[in-house]
Each structure stands twice: as structure tokens, then as C-alpha cells.
Amino acid sequence: xxxxxxxxxxxSASKILRRGGRTMRxxxxxxxxxxxxxxxxxRRALNVAIALLPPLAFVMPAFTKLVRFKSETGETYYADLxxxxxEVPAPGSQLAAYKSFEGLLSKSNVETVTVKELLAPLxxxxxxxYCVGLNYKTHATEAELQVxxxxxxxxxxxxxxxxxxxxxxxxxxCAASYPDxxxxxxxxxxxxxxxxxxxxxxDAILGYTIGNDLSCRLFQLPKHGGGQFxxxxxxxxxxxxxxxxxxxxxxxxxxxxxxxxNGTKRQEANFEEDMVFxxxxxxxxxxxxxxxxxxxxxxxxxxxGVGAFMKPKQFLNDGDVVEVSIPGIGELxxxxxxx
Numbered sequence: 001x002x003x004x005x006x007x008x009x010x011x012s013a014s015k016i017l018r019r020g021g022r023t024m025r026x027x028x029x030x031x032x033x034x035x036x037x038x039x040x041x042x043r044r045a046l047n048v049a050i051a052l053l054p055p056l057a058f059v060m061p062a063f064t065k066l067v068r069f070k071s072e073t074g075e076t077y078y079a080d081l082x083x084x085x086x087e088v089p090a091p092g093s094q095l096a097a098y099k100s101f102e103g104l105l106s107k108s109n110v111e112t113v114t115v116k117e118l119l120a121p122l123x124x125x126x127x128x129x130y131c132v133g134l135n136y137k138t139h140a141t142e143a144e145l146q147v148x149x150x151x152x153x154x155x156x157x158x159x160x161x162x163x164x165x166x167x168x169x170x171x172x173x174c175a176a177s178y179p180d181x182x183x184x185x186x187x188x189x190x191x192x193x194x195x196x197x198x199x200x201x202x203d204a205i206l207g208y209t210i211g212n213d214l215s216c217r218l219f220q221l222p223k224h225g226g227g228q229f230x231x232x233x234x235x236x237x238x239x240x241x242x243x244x245x246x247x248x249x250x251x252x253x254x255x256x257x258x259x260x261x262n263g264t265k266r267q268e269a270n271f272e273e274d275m276v277f278x279x280x281x282x283x284x285x286x287x288x289x290x291x292x293x294x295x296x297x298x299x300x301x302x303x304x305g306v307g308a309f310m311k312p313k314q315f316l317n318d319g320d321v322v323e324v325s326i327p328g329i330g331e332l333x334x335x336x337x338x339x
Contacts, residue, residue, distance in 0.1 A: 062105040065328075066207070066245040068119045069097075077113050078104040078123075084250045084328045088164075088243045089115050101295075118164045121209055121245035122188060123295040129156040129239050130292075131184075131213055132282055133229060135301025136274045142309040151277045151285055154230045156213075156239050161297075164242030167337045168214065174235055175338040177216035179316040182302035183259035183267045183324040186211040186241055187279045190248075193292040201283035208251045208279075210324050210332040211299045212259075214238040217308045217315070241297060243330045251328065259305070260323045261316070267305035274303055 063080040067088060071077055077097035081088075089095055097113040098104040101123040119125070133152035134140045140147045162168060170179060190206035219225045219232035233239075259267035269275075277285070279300060286292060307314040316322070318338035325331040 062107070063207075063245075064247050064250050066104070066121050066247075067095075067243065068121045069095075069115045070117050070119060071097075071113045072116045074116075075099065076119065077111070079113075080104060081244065084246055088118065088330045091115055091117060118243050120161055120163050120241040121243065122161075122241065122297055123206075124293075125161055126158050127293055127296050128158060129160060129241075130154075130286060130296060130298040131156060131229075131233065132277065132299065132301045135276050135282075136269065136303040137276060138269075138274055138304035139302055139306070140276075142304045142306075147276050151282050153286055154228070154233070156230075156234050159236050160234055160239040162237040162240040162334065164240065164332050165334070166237065166240065167335045168237050168240065169337050169339055170235075171339050174216055175318070177218040177232075178308070178313075179336070180215050180217050180307045181259060181261065181266070181316060181322050182213035182215060182306055183257055183269065184211040184213050184299040184302055185257060185269075185271060185279075185326070186297050186299050187283070188245060189283065189292055189294055189296045189298070191294045193283060193287040193294075194290065196284050196287045198278075198280045198284040201287065202280035204283060205248050205279060206295070207245045207247045208326075208329065209241055209245045209297075210243075210257070210326055210329050211297070212240045212322060212324055212332060212334065213299050213302060214240070214316075239299070240332055240334045242332050246329050255327050255329075257303070257324065257326045259325075261307075261314075261320055263321075263323075266307070266310075266314075267303050269303035275300070277301075 065081040065084055065086055067079050067081060069077055077099060078101050079095040079097040093115045094112055095115060096110050098110060103109055131154050134145060134147055135151060137147065186209045188206045188209065190204050193201070193204050196204060213233060215233045216235065217232065220229055225232060253271045255271065257269040258265060282298060282300060307316065316336045318336065320336045321333065322336065323331055323333045
């Protein structure tokens, strides 16, 4: 894009522009460095850039329903199922797929690939996972706790991530520490975030998926955890996520989330009625003074019905099958296996 300015008086500037509820970054050439006319000319250059940008230049999801999977050759691929109503592919299915998330976005080097197993649908699987506590009114009520003025936050290490359909192996230490489930709506950031307003945060969400915030309740007791939840939730494979990532535009917060253990319903959530802090409010809060990497997964809390507050208490046992479902995203199903 060439702007009507003099080459000898130009410098490069990266600008964040907003239009139609979308955020985009554009490289502007044409910011005069003259003390007298610099600000006015920079503004003029920015206005010209906005006018010249075609509609397709604005950032928007290049997928509707993303799956990530391992092929029969052991390589990782990404595919867009294109329709939110599409079923998640079973092993043996063939998909038009790409070897990288960037390839999927640019639609370059497509291959027809056979699915061996689904992976967590994240562009990056090497980042810590953020978690939010007490973000459902019903859960706060069952726990007899007061909702805080800000979202309580902690993280899980990247090693906690688990795939849809994966058996969750628990050693004797975890198996004896009151393992429990938590159905969660998960959002994924679309870009690096810091100091975002709530409006900006709403535009920095790539999409939504399902998570299960597995927890060893023993270490959430005050005498063992001292009010810190990290250790209780940070064990290997204690964060199953999947099966698909639905784009921001395709997902509706009017959807309901359900969790079942061995076919029996334990949790059900209405996001619009029960959630305390919206995903945008959460992301804005956690980004204050903190750099949140692009493609960070954030678990947004759980509704009432966790095993720790049932009467009698119902913790997870060897062989239990936990299923979390949200219409449009699919079903996250994992079996608990005590070693």
C-alpha cells in the first residue's frame, strides 16, 4: 500500500485499527517525523490507510470448527470442518488438512489425510493454561463461598494438557487425593494480549472449546493448600480439552454445557444466566500488566454439581468415564485410569 508522502520523511509505524467490532494491525508508512507537522501527517496517513484497506484485510476467523489430529504417519494436522453442525471425525476418517495452523489460515498446501486420533484443538500446546474459580453463581452457592469482585486466577502447566478420548492416568498419590471433575467452557486467545479493555478483549478471542479442570480436592483443603489451588490442579493430564475449537463468530453463549459420569448427569450450565465474569471480562482482567501469549487457553470456571459437594461426596474412581458436552463443539470424553 503506497501512501502519498515523501520517502525521505517517512518512518514505519505499526497501528492497531478497529472497525465493525474487529481488531486489526496494519503497517503504516507515512508518519512524518517533523515536529511541526508530524502528528497531523501521521493522522492523515492513518486515515488514508483505513480508506484503502479492502474488507478482506480485517482480521476474522479463517475457520468455523477446527480440529487438530494425529495422522497415521504420526504427524500433526489441522482441519476446518466448516459447519458447526458437522460431527467430529472418528479415527479412520479422511479430511482435507494442513500441517500447521498458519497453513490452515492461508489455505496453503492442503493434503487429504486419514485421522488416527484427535488432539486438543489448540494452535499451541506448549503454553500454560489459565483457570478461573468461582465463576458460576450456582457453584459459589454450593461451596458456601462469596463471589469475589475480581476473577480468581491460577494456571496449569502445559504438561497438564490432555486430548479428547485420552485415558487420564492417575498414580496412587493422585488417586488417593479425592480426584474430582469440573466441566468448563474454554476460550483461546487470538493474539498476544496486554492491558486490554473489555471491548478489546472481546475481539481477542479466537474461539471456544470444552475443558475438564480435573482436581485433587485434598490439596484444596486449607490445611494442605493454604488457599492456593495450583498444586491440586497441576498434575499431568489434568486438563483434557476438545474435541473442536469453534470460532468466535460461530459460537453462541446461549448454548448449555452438560457433564456426565458413567452416563449420569452431574452438571448442567446456562452460561448467560449462571456465569459471573464473561470471557471478555476475564481476559481483560488477566491481561492487566501481564503479557498473555497468543493461543493461550483459558478455562472459565465450573457450575454446581462437582463431586466434592454432593451428598454423599462422589469422587472419581478407576474406570469412570467423564463426558462434557456443548452443542456445536461436541463431546469431550475421557476415562479415568488408576495406575
